[in-house]
Amino acid sequence: MDVAEKLKLLEDFALEKSVLKPNRKLFVVEPSYVRRIFESLIEKLGHGGFYLSTIVGTDLKEENKIRLDYYVVMLPEEETVVIRTFLPRENPVIDSLIDIIPGALAGECETYDLLGVVFRGNPFLKRGFFVPTDVSEKGIYPLRKDSGV
Amino acid sequence: MRRPKLIEVIFRNLVTKPSTVQYPREKTEVEPDSRGIQYADLSKCTGCSLCSIECPADAIKMTLIPQEYEVPKTNPRRLFPLINYGKCVYCYRCVKICPVNAYIVTNKYDIASSTRYTSENLSLATLKKVVSS
Amino acid sequence: MGITKVVEIPVVTTEVPIGPQHPALHEPIMLKVYADGEEVVKVEVNTGYNHRGIEKLCEKNTFYRDIFIVSRVCGICNAVHANCYVRALEQILDVTPNRRAKFLRVLSMELERIHSHMLINAVMAEIVGFETLFMQIMLDRERVMKAKEILTGNRVSADYMMVSGVRRDIDEVKRDKIKEILLKLKSKIEYYKKVFEEDETLVKRLVDVGRVKYEDATSHSFVGPLARASGVRIDSRASDKYDAYDEIPFNVITRTEGDSWARMMVRWDEILESIEMGIYILNNLPSDGNPVPDERRLPRRFPPGEAYTRVEAQRGELTYYVMSDGKTQNPYRVKIRTPSFNNIVNSAFMYVKHTLADVPVILTSIDPCISCMERVTLIDLEKGVRQRIPLKQLSSGGRK
Amino acid sequence: MMQEQKARKTGYRIIRYSPWLVHFNTGACNGCDIEVLASITPLYDPERFGVKLSPSIRHGDILVVTGAVTKKAADRLKRLYDQMPCPKFVVAVGACAIDGGVFSKSYSVVGGADKVVPVAIYIPGCPPRPEAILDGLVKLLTALREEEVQNNGCS
Numbered sequence: 001m002d003v004a005e006k007l008k009l010l011e012d013f014a015l016e017k018s019v020l021k022p023n024r025k026l027f028v029v030e031p032s033y034v035r036r037i038f039e040s041l042i043e044k045l046g047h048g049g050f051y052l053s054t055i056v057g058t059d060l061k062e063e064n065k066i067r068l069d070y071y072v073v074m075l076p077e078e079e080t081v082v083i084r085t086f087l088p089r090e091n092p093v094i095d096s097l098i099d100i101i102p103g104a105l106a107g108e109c110e111t112y113d114l115l116g117v118v119f120r121g122n123p124f125l126k127r128g129f130f131v132p133t134d135v136s137e138k139g140i141y142p143l144r145k146d147s148g149v
Numbered sequence: 150m151r152r153p154k155l156i157e158v159i160f161r162n163l164v165t166k167p168s169t170v171q172y173p174r175e176k177t178e179v180e181p182d183s184r185g186i187q188y189a190d191l192s193k194c195t196g197c198s199l200c201s202i203e204c205p206a207d208a209i210k211m212t213l214i215p216q217e218y219e220v221p222k223t224n225p226r227r228l229f230p231l232i233n234y235g236k237c238v239y240c241y242r243c244v245k246i247c248p249v250n251a252y253i254v255t256n257k258y259d260i261a262s263s264t265r266y267t268s269e270n271l272s273l274a275t276l277k278k279v280v281s282s
Numbered sequence: 283m284g285i286t287k288v289v290e291i292p293v294v295t296t297e298v299p300i301g302p303q304h305p306a307l308h309e310p311i312m313l314k315v316y317a318d319g320e321e322v323v324k325v326e327v328n329t330g331y332n333h334r335g336i337e338k339l340c341e342k343n344t345f346y347r348d349i350f351i352v353s354r355v356c357g358i359c360n361a362v363h364a365n366c367y368v369r370a371l372e373q374i375l376d377v378t379p380n381r382r383a384k385f386l387r388v389l390s391m392e393l394e395r396i397h398s399h400m401l402i403n404a405v406m407a408e409i410v411g412f413e414t415l416f417m418q419i420m421l422d423r424e425r426v427m428k429a430k431e432i433l434t435g436n437r438v439s440a441d442y443m444m445v446s447g448v449r450r451d452i453d454e455v456k457r458d459k460i461k462e463i464l465l466k467l468k469s470k471i472e473y474y475k476k477v478f479e480e481d482e483t484l485v486k487r488l489v490d491v492g493r494v495k496y497e498d499a500t501s502h503s504f505v506g507p508l509a510r511a512s513g514v515r516i517d518s519r520a521s522d523k524y525d526a527y528d529e530i531p532f533n534v535i536t537r538t539e540g541d542s543w544a545r546m547m548v549r550w551d552e553i554l555e556s557i558e559m560g561i562y563i564l565n566n567l568p569s570d571g572n573p574v575p576d577e578r579r580l581p582r583r584f585p586p587g588e589a590y591t592r593v594e595a596q597r598g599e600l601t602y603y604v605m606s607d608g609k610t611q612n613p614y615r616v617k618i619r620t621p622s623f624n625n626i627v628n629s630a631f632m633y634v635k636h637t638l639a640d641v642p643v644i645l646t647s648i649d650p651c652i653s654c655m656e657r658v659t660l661i662d663l664e665k666g667v668r669q670r671i672p673l674k675q676l677s678s679g680g681r682k
Numbered sequence: 683m684m685q686e687q688k689a690r691k692t693g694y695r696i697i698r699y700s701p702w703l704v705h706f707n708t709g710a711c712n713g714c715d716i717e718v719l720a721s722i723t724p725l726y727d728p729e730r731f732g733v734k735l736s737p738s739i740r741h742g743d744i745l746v747v748t749g750a751v752t753k754k755a756a757d758r759l760k761r762l763y764d765q766m767p768c769p770k771f772v773v774a775v776g777a778c779a780i781d782g783g784v785f786s787k788s789y790s791v792v793g794g795a796d797k798v799v800p801v802a803i804y805i806p807g808c809p810p811r812p813e814a815i816l817d818g819l820v821k822l823l824t825a826l827r828e829e830e831v832q833n834n835g836c837s
Contacts (some may be wrong), residue, residue: 021373021589048514053592054605056621071590071601073452075500075514078521079431103503107625142338155477159414168421169727172816177725179811182450184435205343206777206784207352226500235780238808240350240441245449261805261818263825265780335788342787351784357713357809401716420723427720438713438809 003079009044010081011039024071034070034085035095041072042100050074052097055107057115059089061145065077066092066117087117096122116141184239188268189230191276192221193251196228200243200252203220208236209243212269218276232268235262293407320456320637340616345371345606348613350441352602354506357438358401358597361387361394364443366593367616369524370604371445373589375581383447384526389460389563390434390442391593392556396467397426397598399549399556402649403474406546409642410487415477422470429463432456447575461564468557476552478543488543491642492632495540502631503624506598507548508648512540518592518599532559542647549649577653597621597649626650700732701823704742704766708759708795710749714776714807718746721812733819744771744822747795750778750785756792763799771802773818780804 007025011017012035014027029037041050054071070083087094096119097104109126112135119125140147170177179185189200191214201209213229214220220227230243244252253275260266316324336355340348352367353360366388372378379387404419426435434440435450442448451462478484494504499512509516517534519527535551537544586608592601598621606616625648632644703716720734722728736742739762751759763772774795777783782793795801803820804823 021587022591024590025541030603047497049500051500051503051516053503054603054617056615056617058615058617069603073516075516075598078516078518080590082590101503101623106503107619114472144363155414155481158418167727168724170725171730172726172813173820177813179813180435183431184441203347205347207786208777208781222605223301233781234806235804236777236783236786237806238350238439238777238783240345240353240439240808241449242350242577246467248578254294257417258807258811258814259817261803261810261814261821263803263821265804266806270735335785335790339785339788354711354713354778354784356710356810360711360713401719417724420720421725424720424723424725437811438717550788 002076003074006045006074006079008082009040010037010083020082024080024082026084028084028086031068031085031087031094033099034068034083035097037083038097038100045074048075052101052103052107053080055104055111057111057117057143059088059144064089068094068117092117093120094118094121097147098122098124114122114141114143116144125135179256179258182254182255183256183258185242185254185258186232186234186237186239186260186268186271187241187244187252187254188232188271189275190251190253191218191224191229191272193249194224194229195247195249195251196224196226196258198228198230199246199248200230203242203246204237205240205242206236206238208238209235214225214273218273218277219279220276229272231272234266234268315638315641317638320639322633322636322638322641325633325641330549337616337618341612341614344611344648345613346445346580348598348616349443349445351617352616353439353441355620358398359394359600360438360596361390361434361442362593362595362600363618364441365525366591366600366602367604368443368445369585369593370589370591370602373591374584374587374604374606375445377446379447379575379604380571380573381526381529381568382451382570385447385563385567386452386573388526388530389445389560390430390440390448392559392563393426393430394597395439396553396560397423397430398649399523399553400426400471402646403478403546403549405489406643406646407484410484412481412483415474417508419474424465425463425467429460431554432459444575444577445580447573449574449577451572451574457564457567461561462561462563464557468554470552471550471557475547476555478546478550485543487643488546488647489541491542491636491640492647493539493541494632498631499540502629504598505621505624506595507552507651508543508598508625510534510536511544511548512548513538517594519594522592524591526563530559530562538670542643545647545649546573582611585609586615595621598625620680622648622650684734685748687802700734701743701819701826702734702736702741703744703746704736704739704748704762706759706762708747708749708755708779709752709791710776710778714748714779717809717812718748718775718815721815726812726816728816728819731819731823739765739791740767742766742770744819745799746773746774746775747779747799747801748775750782750788751792751795751798752790756768759795759798771822772799772806773803773822774801774805775810775818777806777808780806783808816830 002043004092010027013033015030018026020026051073052070053073056069058067060067066087066089068085068087071080072083073080094117098108105124108122109124111117112125113118113127115118198211201211209230209232211228214227214229244254315322319492339351342352349364349368353364355363400419400423404416407415407419430440431437433452434442496513499509499514505516511554513536514536515536520534532555535548535555537548584606586606588605590601590603592599600621601619603617604613605615629648633641636644707715745763745766747759772795774780778785779795782791785791786793792798803818803822805814807814
């Protein structure tokens with residue numbers, strides 16, 4: 001299976017496509033599709049065919065959204081693709097990937113603790129894993145732009 | 150399994166000169182352009198505070214030059230950058246960003262002391278004192 | 283390995299805390315090891331001794347000040363951190379350095395790879411109790427530090443990268459000095475590699491300890507020598523071809539054994555590759571202009587944009603995501619994902635079924651870098667309220 | 683009083699022949715750690731001064747602190763310092779341990795080892811060269827011989 005065919009898998013779900021510098025294919029998808037995309041990736045490529053590199057959460061205060069980027073590296077060509085989704089800022093909830101990709105744990109715990117994105121189905125989410133208790137008890141997520149810390 | 154002869158190296162080390170540099174008596178070789186402490190040459194400095202703004206560690210505080218020193222006319226506000234060497238990370242951002250190339254760089258590193266050490270004396274030594282009349 | 287098996291902790295286990303201040307572990311991490319006799323049944327990790335809040339700090343400082351802050355995420359891999367961040371800025375600004383600057387960047391990063399790999403191999407020799415070898419390797423490592431000092435001006439913190447170039451040039455004299463050091467080093471490295479291959483002490487302590495299979499390596503997102511020793515060919519130098527890596531010939535080292543010994547051997551082979559690359563760079567250094575940009579004339583305003591850069595650090599793939607909103611002089615978001623973060627957090631399944639004495643060996647073979655791992659915003663668990671996630675649970679990630 | 687002073691002098695005299703180091707990382711970037719490690723290697727060899735890395739904090743005389751002191755590590759640093767036998771001296775190595783360095787503005791950093799424990803010698807640098815660390819140790823030993831050091835943490 002070459003790169004074009006692998007990207008075809010993602011294109012079926014994409015709302016829009018663009019390119020992130022330098023030359024990373026970016027697919028914007030619905031939040032509810034994220035888990036299904038990864039399931040189909042596992043089905044088509046197997047666990048050895050790709051790895052989840054990073055989950056980046058960004059607080060877009062002006063648009064009242066939280067943006068979630070999943071960076072996936074396709075093996076063996078090492079093609080980095082970005083799966084981008086937007087969540088509402090008030091109640092950001094998305095399905096967890098932890099039961100199908102164990103490597104997602106680090107990124108999910110971090111994003112929950114710092115940005116408050118709830119990954120539904122991840123039993124390890126916990127406030128105060130990174131953030132000190134005096135901050136987390138106030139319900140402040142430090143990487144949000146209005147956190148004030 | 151054949152063993153490499155590390156024992157040979159050990160015996161060779163026993164008879165050769167030790168590799169240790171006898172530090173306090175004999176200084177180790179330091180590159181002449183290695184990044185040691187730096188200070189402002191106040192005959193060139195214009196007191197513009199750009200280095201203080203750009204310093205990543207906030208180690209530079211703009212300070213008033215004491216009255217007894219003669220200050221060049223290019224420095225109307227009588228300010229000079231006072232570098233706190235304890236906080237400085239020796240990245241030389243200030244040296245590279247200075248618009249008038251006022252910084253003097255050295256490769257001096259042995260400045261350990263029991264108190265904080267700043268560039269005050271080094272910088273002020275580049276100025277002449279006012280002759281008291 | 284028992285990732286598919288849930289280990290019941292018997293009542294008679296012994297709890298052995300290792301770290302944060304421990305003679306066998308030079309890093310501020312605390313491993314809680316549950317042992318049944320000598321056999322490890324479960325490992326928990328306590329972290330948070332090293333959080334410095336760097337991502338938030340980056341948002342509070344300007345783009346240029348951040349170059350020096352991200353250099354201090356990790357002292358051992360400071361040049362690659364700075365390189366990754368600077369290349370992200372270059373993508374946003376749409377500037378490219380000239381070829382000489384690209385070659386010099388690669389040289390500084392490869393020198394760093396040599397010294398880092400030598401350091402971890404030396405520490406491994408010390409941990410298995412082979413102190414003579416530790417001292418020997420560290421003595422030869424000083425040569426590399428000298429080469430770094432000649433090139434960048436400081437032994438450890440290079441501060442060598444700047445947008446659209448590097449911060450100092452080298453002349454003929456310096457070039458010959460560095461080349462001489464690299465040529466002398468090569469025979470030494472070959473000798474140490476042979477020691478690691480053939481010495482009985484090392485082989486007995488390292489072979490078959492902490493084995494990782496190919497599938498486990500990818501599904502747990504392992505990167506770097508840890509993945510390459512298991513046969514996973516991940517090397518962003520070869521795939522992304524950033525800087526001058528498209529012009530410099532090199533081989534990606536992989537092995538199939540997947541144990542601690544294989545990981546150390548991958549590192550020795552990579553040192554040899556890096557030395558070859560260094561010599562190639564010094565022989566073929568292009569001279570197309572001045573690689574040092576005038577830092578006073580660099581653009582002060584950044585257009586809105588985002589960039590995601592990868593770099594092959596010594597410990598694996600390091601990624602930076604930088605976003606600029608075009609309104610202020612500060613980045614809107616900087617996300618750093620360090621290789622150690624993946625490698626350590628997901629590594630717990632490797633310890634199980636080994637003896638207590640193997641725990642430091644396995645941890646060292648991962649090449650842990652706690653300062654890299656814990657760069658995330660904020661710290662710190664109040665005293666007494668120890669929140670911990672058992673590593674075993676973490677690594678199995680809910681897969682029963 | 684006299685007895686105390688005499689005891690202190692005896693302590694100084696004994697220590698200055700062979701002070702043992704304990705190295706504690708309070709949130710450093712590893713840059714200073716590898717330089718402390720490098721300074722115990724054959725090229726620099728501080729065992730000429732009797733200086734040696736001690737296996738446990740309870741055998742140590744000199745605590746080498748590297749790194750910006752994070753809030754969590756500050757507790758540990760205080761506890762380690764209390765466990766050391768008297769007289770004891772703290773050496774702050776690197777910009778972060780002295781004043782917080784580039785991290786001084788971060789809210790998770792206390793900023794400076796001297797906010798937690800009394801510091802006898804500051805070694806500036808980012809990171810300091812091994813020679814600078816040796817220089818700091820030699821200056822501390824000289825000060826011990828002349829009994830000038832104030833911050834021994836016990837009197």
